[in-house]
Amino acid sequence: MSDRFHLPSAWPQRFTEFKIPLPALLRRAGLPDIFFQQEKIHATTAQVFALWHAVREMTPDPAIGLKMGEEPRFGLYHPATVAAVCSQSFRDALHRIARFKQLTCPQAIRVLTSRDEASVEFIYPQSQEPQPDILGDLVLSWILGIGRQGTDGRITPLRLELTRPVRNRELLESHFGCRVRFKASRDALVFRNSDLDLPFVTHNIDLLTVIGAHLESELQERNATADVGDQVKRALKRSLAGKRPTLHLTAREMGTSTRTLQRRLTDAGITFQQVLEDTRHELARHYLEHSAVDLNAVAYFLGYEHANSFFRAFQGWEGTPPGEWRAQHRIQLSQTV
Numbered sequence: 001m002s003d004r005f006h007l008p009s010a011w012p013q014r015f016t017e018f019k020i021p022l023p024a025l026l027r028r029a030g031l032p033d034i035f036f037q038q039e040k041i042h043a044t045t046a047q048v049f050a051l052w053h054a055v056r057e058m059t060p061d062p063a064i065g066l067k068m069g070e071e072p073r074f075g076l077y078h079p080a081t082v083a084a085v086c087s088q089s090f091r092d093a094l095h096r097i098a099r100f101k102q103l104t105c106p107q108a109i110r111v112l113t114s115r116d117e118a119s120v121e122f123i124y125p126q127s128q129e130p131q132p133d134i135l136g137d138l139v140l141s142w143i144l145g146i147g148r149q150g151t152d153g154r155i156t157p158l159r160l161e162l163t164r165p166v167r168n169r170e171l172l173e174s175h176f177g178c179r180v181r182f183k184a185s186r187d188a189l190v191f192r193n194s195d196l197d198l199p200f201v202t203h204n205i206d207l208l209t210v211i212g213a214h215l216e217s218e219l220q221e222r223n224a225t226a227d228v229g230d231q232v233k234r235a236l237k238r239s240l241a242g243k244r245p246t247l248h249l250t251a252r253e254m255g256t257s258t259r260t261l262q263r264r265l266t267d268a269g270i271t272f273q274q275v276l277e278d279t280r281h282e283l284a285r286h287y288l289e290h291s292a293v294d295l296n297a298v299a300y301f302l303g304y305e306h307a308n309s310f311f312r313a314f315q316g317w318e319g320t321p322p323g324e325w326r327a328q329h330r331i332q333l334s335q336t337v
Contacts, residue, residue, distance in 0.1 A: 004043070005107070080215060089197050100219065164183075247262060
């Protein structure tokens with residue numbers, strides 16, 4: 001997967017509105033002076049994280065991420081966000097965002113559902129560190145803003161889960177309209193599962209058809225030039241959690257037929273099982289390294305029906321059980337700090 005974000009062109013303007021001098025911001029983030037002068041602003045995950053760390057250091061406003069996340073100016077929306085707002089429901093919108101997000105960045109949106117709850121979280125497979133808190137505020141505020149706009153304010157989260165220590169509780173609970181659970185194993189918004197099916201008053205089938213066709217065409221063009229292994233890996237990362245991965249389901253997620261996907265994999269000299277194992281291995285390291293999620297939950301996120309199957313697979317990949325690997329890695333990290 002390419003580690004390249006296509007940053008919103010509105011960001012420099014918003015930073016200026018918040019009285020953050022762009023030259024000083026770029027210097028503090030270690031980015032070139034012409035960074036925001038690019039016709040299309042591209043950055044790696046590490047550069048995006050550095051930018052938001054610098055923003056945090058340069059503003060006393062703890063709500064800046066929340067404010068930037070609830071962008072009210074429709075004209076500044078990316079086409080994928082417009083498509084989301086024009087969707088039939090919040091569930092439909094989340095599906096479109098997860099699908100089209102890959103056009104602009106390696107960031108992925110994971111939606112996990114149970115009988116009563118549905119959670120939404122953002123993951124960064126290319127990251128070597130947890131996301132900056134301010135960026136977490138922005139993306140979760142942004143996704144809630146889409147739900148609120150679409151449902152005319154009828155949707156309210158059950159809770160907000162954050163990995164950070166307790167701070168700004170009153171601010172966060174006021175903004176999101178729910179209680180906050182700090183020191184959690186992930187950064188996620190949790191909704192009633194049924195609320196994801198609330199109809200969007202902003203549903204616009206005509207606009208959605210036009211924009212959706214454009215985005216699908218752009219996605220197909222991008223996929224046509226991409227390595228099939230990377231395409232399958234991206235599809236698996238979007239759909240693994242809680243599901244037994246199959247070639248058929250992955251082909252459907254990619255918008256192609258099982259036969260076509262099998263032929264492309266054969267032509268590339270790789271198998272679906274190889275890509276699946278590589279994806280699981282990569283995600284397993286990410287979860288163990290960057291979160292406190294328990295091992296049974298990691299197994300679930302990777303699509304294993306039984307945790308023991310995950311334990312055996314990880315032992316084969318790393319030569320050590322996942323619990324020991326996590327403990328050893330954290331000791332190594334603490335020694336480098």
